[in-house]
Amino acid sequence: MFNRRKFIKATAISAALFSMGKKSMANGITIPKAKNIKKPIVISTWDFGVAANADAWKILSKSGNALDAVEQGVWVPEADETNQSVGYGGLPDRDGKVTLDACIMDHLGNCGAVLALEHIMHPISVARKVMEKTPHVILAGDGALQFALEQGFKKENLLTPASEKAWKEWLKTAKYNPVINIENKLYDKAAPQKLPGNQYNHDTIGMLALDSNGNLSGACTTSGMAYKLHGRVGDSPIIGAGLYIDNEVGGATSTGVGEEVIRNVGSFLVVELMRQGYSPEDACKEAVMRIIKKKPETAKNIQVGFLALNKNGEYGAYAIQKGFSYAVCDEEKQDLVIKGKSYY
Numbered sequence: 001m002f003n004r005r006k007f008i009k010a011t012a013i014s015a016a017l018f019s020m021g022k023k024s025m026a027n028g029i030t031i032p033k034a035k036n037i038k039k040p041i042v043i044s045t046w047d048f049g050v051a052a053n054a055d056a057w058k059i060l061s062k063s064g065n066a067l068d069a070v071e072q073g074v075w076v077p078e079a080d081e082t083n084q085s086v087g088y089g090g091l092p093d094r095d096g097k098v099t100l101d102a103c104i105m106d107h108l109g110n111c112g113a114v115l116a117l118e119h120i121m122h123p124i125s126v127a128r129k130v131m132e133k134t135p136h137v138i139l140a141g142d143g144a145l146q147f148a149l150e151q152g153f154k155k156e157n158l159l160t161p162a163s164e165k166a167w168k169e170w171l172k173t174a175k176y177n178p179v180i181n182i183e184n185k186l187y188d189k190a191a192p193q194k195l196p197g198n199q200y201n202h203d204t205i206g207m208l209a210l211d212s213n214g215n216l217s218g219a220c221t222t223s224g225m226a227y228k229l230h231g232r233v234g235d236s237p238i239i240g241a242g243l244y245i246d247n248e249v250g251g252a253t254s255t256g257v258g259e260e261v262i263r264n265v266g267s268f269l270v271v272e273l274m275r276q277g278y279s280p281e282d283a284c285k286e287a288v289m290r291i292i293k294k295k296p297e298t299a300k301n302i303q304v305g306f307l308a309l310n311k312n313g314e315y316g317a318y319a320i321q322k323g324f325s326y327a328v329c330d331e332e333k334q335d336l337v338i339k340g341k342s343y344y
């Protein structure tokens with residue numbers, strides 16, 4: 001039977017919630033302003049983020065803009081042949097082809113991406129050209145290469161002898177099981193540098209910067225999962241998955257098994273959680289928990305890490321597994337590597 005009293009109570013509660021919702025909508029963002037906003041600042045995934053941040057800092061410290069800083073910053077691992085998970089020297093796909101994924105996003109919400117791009121040392125700069133010179137957001141494969149060449153990029157062989165050797169080693173068994181290694185399982189046993197190259201089958205650089213004008217930008221670039229199917233694309237060049245920037249709130253980026261990040265639209269989720277008032281670390285943790293909750297058995301054996309920076313210059317990270325590190329650079333600290341917290 002219809003209960004009038006309950007109805008009135010329920011209506012009053014929903015009206016209150018509705019007006020609260022409206023209030024927060026009217027206010028735009030709910031993220032509280034810090035007294036001392038930390039800027040400029042740049043953060044990026046993994047230990048190799050230190051060298052990348054240092055180049056980004058050259059721009060940020062001279063009041064340069066965040067977009068230039070993130071592009072220049074990620075050039076460092078892209079050109080580093082000893083880094084087998086980003087750019088030149090990246091481990092190839094199952095067919096021996098080095099295919100690169102990258103995206104970039106600025107404070108105005110402009111973005112550009114390249115997917116499965118071959119032969120170009122700096123895919124991040126092609127992604128920026130897609131953003132600035134075309135009406136599109138994404139170019140893929142041969143079309144991306146054709147565009148890059150038209151824009152004056154040089155065609156190069158990106159498969160280094162070390163990566164070719166690792167691929168040939170893999171070909172001996174050619175087991176199609178492109179799982180991403182979990183750092184702690186390897187790192188606990190030996191010094192990372194002593195491990196054979198082909199055990200490092202992942203690690204994307206995702207970089208987020210807040211410049212002295214208070215504007216945010218981000219970049220994400222990778223050779224993706226080693227020995228993947230030709231044409232496989234992960235989260236890294238997908239806006240909202242591998243990277244997202246909202247200049248009102250903050251930015252986020254990810255690394256690890258891209259498929260799980262895409263399924264949860266991870267970086268967008270982290271930014272939206274920060275909009276609701278979550279700290280960067282709590283937002284990253286909640287995004288990780290979504291992955292774990294949806295597929296608890298899968299999550300036990302994979303790595304995914306998120307990294308976030310908010311408009312106040314506060315940052316944080318969270319990963320499924322131990323071993324995820326990130327680098328921070330601002331006026332006070334130039335080469336700080338922090339071990340992110342993790343679920344396991």
Ligand code: ASP
Nearest residue numbers: 202203204224234256258
């Ligand atoms: N997220 C990348 C991909 O799925 C790999 C990584 O970051 O380790 O391609």
